[in-house]
Amino acid sequence: MSKKDLMDKLDLMFFPKSLAIIGASNVPGKWGSMITTSILGKGYKGKIFPVNPKQEIISGLKAYPRLDAIPEDIDLAILVIPARLIPDALRDCITKDIHAAVIITSGFKETGKAGAALEEEITEIAKQGDLVFIGPNTMGIASEYNDLEAIPAPMGAKEGGLGIISQSGNLGLQIMQWVAHKEIGLCFYAGTGNEALLKASDLLAYFGYRDEVKVIAMYIEGIENGIEFKEIARQVTKKKPVIALKAGRSQRGSKAAQSHTGSMAGSFAAYSAMFKQTGIIQVRTPYELLNVAGALTNLPVPRSNRVGIMSLGGGWGVIAADECEDAGLVLPDLSDDIIKDLDTHLPEFWNRSNPIDIVGEGD
Amino acid sequence: MSKKDLMDKLDLMFFPKSLAIIGASNVPGKWGSMITTSILGKGYKGKIFPVNPKQEIISGLKAYPRLDAIPEDIDLAILVIPARLIPDALRDCITKDIHAAVIITSGFKETGKAGAALEEEITEIAKQGDLVFIGPNTMGIASEYNDLEAIPAPMGAKEGGLGIISQSGNLGLQIMQWVAHKEIGLCFYAGTGNEALLKASDLLAYFGYRDEVKVIAMYIEGIENGIEFKEIARQVTKKKPVIALKAGRSQRGSKAAQSHTGSMAGSFAAYSAMFKQTGIIQVRTPYELLNVAGALTNLPVPRSNRVGIMSLGGGWGVIAADECEDAGLVLPDLSDDIIKDLDTHLPEFWNRSNPIDIVGEGD
Structure with missing residues (x-):
C-alpha cells in the first residue's frame, strides 16, 4: 500500500461521513451498547448504522440485520461482535466497499495459539480486501474535530492539538480522561490494541501528516519493526513534538507487556537510545506524559533551556x-x-x- | 532545659486551654485577622483572648488592650505584630507567666543583618524568661485533636495519626491542604520558620513522644545541629515511621534555601546518608511525601518487600x-x-x- 493510500484510508477512519457499528446492542454493559451510546453521547454528526440481526431499534436508531441491508455507503466499520464472527464480518465489509475498520473485540493473539491463528486469518482477509483496521483488542478511537468518540464512554474532550497513540486501552483512556479534565485540547485518540495490521508507527505517520495535530503523545509497550518506526519518527519530529512513555523497562514489567498485547518489550536501553536518535521526548510515568503533552499543547515550545522561577x-x-x-x-x-x-x-x-x-x- | 521540661512546654503549645492572639485584628487580609478567623473557623474549644490596643471587639470576641489586662491564665501566645514590637511583647508574655509562643511575624534573619540581630535579641529574651517559641517567620501550627488551626486559613483536616513538620510555610500548608482533601488523618502541623529557638529536631522529638502521632512527615531545607537531629531521629524511628523530603539538593536550590529561611542546605549526599543511617524514609517530591505519609497513616506497615499486582x-x-x-x-x-x-x-x-x-x- 502506498503512503498516500494509507493516509486516505486513515482519513476515512478519523473523518468518516458514515459508520456502521457491527454488533451494536441495547443490552447495558455490552461493548455493543457502550460504543453506541458513547458515539451518540459525544454527538457524532455523521450517519450511524447499527447492525444486529436480533434488535430492530438500537438507542433510538434503526438497526440493520446485516451490513448489505444498509442502503447507503459506509466509510468506517466498528466491530464489537465475538472473535469467531470477525472473519465473516470483515468479508461483508469488503463486499460493502468499506476500507477502514476498528476491531474492538478481544480473544486473539493475547489469548494463545488459537487466537493468534484467528488474528492471522483476519489480517489476511483485510489485506486481500484492501481494508485497513485498528485492533483487534482495542478500546477504540476518537476524533474530536469530528465529534467522534468510539470508546466505552464519552470523555467530552475539548478540540485541540494533541494526538494520543496508546498500546494499552485502559491506560490510554485514563490519559484521555485526564486530558479532558485538564482541558488540554485533543485531536485524535487511537488505542492500537494487538496491532495485527495497523501499527503504532502507522498512526504516528498519520498524526504527523494531519496539520490539526500539533503534539503527539505515545504509550508504547513494544515496537515490532524498529527500523520503520525510527524512519517515521525522524520525519514526524521535524514537524511536531513527539513524547513517548516506554513501559516494560523492568524484568517483570517487560514480561507482563508480552502477555498483555503479545508484544515484545525489548531492551529498555535500546528504546531510550532510539528515542534520543529520533528526537522523541521520553517520559517515565503516565502523569509525566500527560503534563509534558499538556504543556507543549497549550504553551509555545521554549527557545532555550534557561529558566526563571x-x-x-x-x-x-x-x-x-x-x-x-x-x-x-x-x-x-x-x-x-x-x-x-x-x-x-x-x-x-x-x-x-x-x-x-x-x-x-x-x- | 530538660527533655521533660521541653515536652511539657510543647504540650502547652499543642494542647493549650487558653490562648492570646497578640495583634489580633478585624482588618481583612491582615495576618492578625486571618489567624483569628482560622482559629474561630476550625472551632477551637479553649479560651481565646485577642490583644489589640485599638479594637474593642475582634471577630465577636472581647479584645484586650494589653496582655496584662487579661484576668486569666494563658497557656499559649500567638504573635502577629510587626517585628520591632516583638521584644517587648515577649517580655509581657514572660511577665504573664506564659511559657509557649508562636511568632508568625517575619522580618528577622531572612531579611539581613538588622533582622538577624533582632532575632538574636528575642531568642535571648525567651531563654532568660523560660519561654519556648516556634518561629519567627512561620505560618503557624495546628493541633487537630484540640481543634486548633492557628494558620492563615482553616483546613478542616480530619483527626488522625500524621504529624507534619515543615521548614517552609507555603509548602507545609499546601501539604496540609492535600492531607485534608485526601482525608488522611492529621494530628499536628508545625511550620518551624527561622527556628531561632525551637528546631525541627525539637518538634521531631515531641511528635515522637506523643502517642497520638503514628507517622511523621518532614520538609527539610537545612538542619543546623546534625548530631542532635541524628540522635533524636534514631530514637523516634524505632517507634514510628519518619518520612523526609530534603530540598535544596541542586546548586540553585541550595542557594535559594539559604535566602529563604537563612538555613544552610549542606551536602545533599550527606543528608541522604544520614537519613539512611537513622532509618528515615527519604522522598524527592512534595507529592511523594504526601503519598507515602498517607499510605503509612492509613494502611499497616508492610512486613516484607514482596508485592503482588x-x-x-x-x-x-x-x-x-x-x-x-x-x-x-x-x-x-x-x-x-x-x-x-x-x-x-x-x-x-x-x-x-x-x-x-x-x-x-x-x-
Whole structure:
C-alpha cells in the first residue's frame, strides 16, 4: 500500500461521513451498547448504522440485520461482535466497499495459539480486501474535530492539538480522561490494541501528516519493526513534538507487556537510545506524559533551556530549582535590568536571585 | 532545659486551654485577622483572648488592650505584630507567666543583618524568661485533636495519626491542604520558620513522644545541629515511621534555601546518608511525601518487600511492575495454590503471572 493510500484510508477512519457499528446492542454493559451510546453521547454528526440481526431499534436508531441491508455507503466499520464472527464480518465489509475498520473485540493473539491463528486469518482477509483496521483488542478511537468518540464512554474532550497513540486501552483512556479534565485540547485518540495490521508507527505517520495535530503523545509497550518506526519518527519530529512513555523497562514489567498485547518489550536501553536518535521526548510515568503533552499543547515550545522561577513562598522556589537542575535546565543570574525593575515592585529585602521569592512582610 | 521540661512546654503549645492572639485584628487580609478567623473557623474549644490596643471587639470576641489586662491564665501566645514590637511583647508574655509562643511575624534573619540581630535579641529574651517559641517567620501550627488551626486559613483536616513538620510555610500548608482533601488523618502541623529557638529536631522529638502521632512527615531545607537531629531521629524511628523530603539538593536550590529561611542546605549526599543511617524514609517530591505519609497513616506497615499486582487492564500492570522494580521491590512468581484459586475466578486464558491481569472478554 502506498503512503498516500494509507493516509486516505486513515482519513476515512478519523473523518468518516458514515459508520456502521457491527454488533451494536441495547443490552447495558455490552461493548455493543457502550460504543453506541458513547458515539451518540459525544454527538457524532455523521450517519450511524447499527447492525444486529436480533434488535430492530438500537438507542433510538434503526438497526440493520446485516451490513448489505444498509442502503447507503459506509466509510468506517466498528466491530464489537465475538472473535469467531470477525472473519465473516470483515468479508461483508469488503463486499460493502468499506476500507477502514476498528476491531474492538478481544480473544486473539493475547489469548494463545488459537487466537493468534484467528488474528492471522483476519489480517489476511483485510489485506486481500484492501481494508485497513485498528485492533483487534482495542478500546477504540476518537476524533474530536469530528465529534467522534468510539470508546466505552464519552470523555467530552475539548478540540485541540494533541494526538494520543496508546498500546494499552485502559491506560490510554485514563490519559484521555485526564486530558479532558485538564482541558488540554485533543485531536485524535487511537488505542492500537494487538496491532495485527495497523501499527503504532502507522498512526504516528498519520498524526504527523494531519496539520490539526500539533503534539503527539505515545504509550508504547513494544515496537515490532524498529527500523520503520525510527524512519517515521525522524520525519514526524521535524514537524511536531513527539513524547513517548516506554513501559516494560523492568524484568517483570517487560514480561507482563508480552502477555498483555503479545508484544515484545525489548531492551529498555535500546528504546531510550532510539528515542534520543529520533528526537522523541521520553517520559517515565503516565502523569509525566500527560503534563509534558499538556504543556507543549497549550504553551509555545521554549527557545532555550534557561529558566526563571518566581514563587510566592520560598519552599516552592527551592523545590522548583531542584527539579530544574535535575532536568538539565539552567537558572541564570538575574541581569541588572531585571533586578532594577523588580526593585520597584518587591519589598526592599527581596533575595535578588533566581529563584525569585515574592516575599511578603508579616503585617 | 530538660527533655521533660521541653515536652511539657510543647504540650502547652499543642494542647493549650487558653490562648492570646497578640495583634489580633478585624482588618481583612491582615495576618492578625486571618489567624483569628482560622482559629474561630476550625472551632477551637479553649479560651481565646485577642490583644489589640485599638479594637474593642475582634471577630465577636472581647479584645484586650494589653496582655496584662487579661484576668486569666494563658497557656499559649500567638504573635502577629510587626517585628520591632516583638521584644517587648515577649517580655509581657514572660511577665504573664506564659511559657509557649508562636511568632508568625517575619522580618528577622531572612531579611539581613538588622533582622538577624533582632532575632538574636528575642531568642535571648525567651531563654532568660523560660519561654519556648516556634518561629519567627512561620505560618503557624495546628493541633487537630484540640481543634486548633492557628494558620492563615482553616483546613478542616480530619483527626488522625500524621504529624507534619515543615521548614517552609507555603509548602507545609499546601501539604496540609492535600492531607485534608485526601482525608488522611492529621494530628499536628508545625511550620518551624527561622527556628531561632525551637528546631525541627525539637518538634521531631515531641511528635515522637506523643502517642497520638503514628507517622511523621518532614520538609527539610537545612538542619543546623546534625548530631542532635541524628540522635533524636534514631530514637523516634524505632517507634514510628519518619518520612523526609530534603530540598535544596541542586546548586540553585541550595542557594535559594539559604535566602529563604537563612538555613544552610549542606551536602545533599550527606543528608541522604544520614537519613539512611537513622532509618528515615527519604522522598524527592512534595507529592511523594504526601503519598507515602498517607499510605503509612492509613494502611499497616508492610512486613516484607514482596508485592503482588492485580490490574484491570494490562498497561497498568506493566507500569506498576516497572515502578516496583525501580523501588527495589520484588514481584514473586505466583504459587500453585494461588494460581489454582484464581483459576476459579478468572477467564481460562488469564496470564497466570504476577502482575495479574484481570482480563475481560469482548462480548
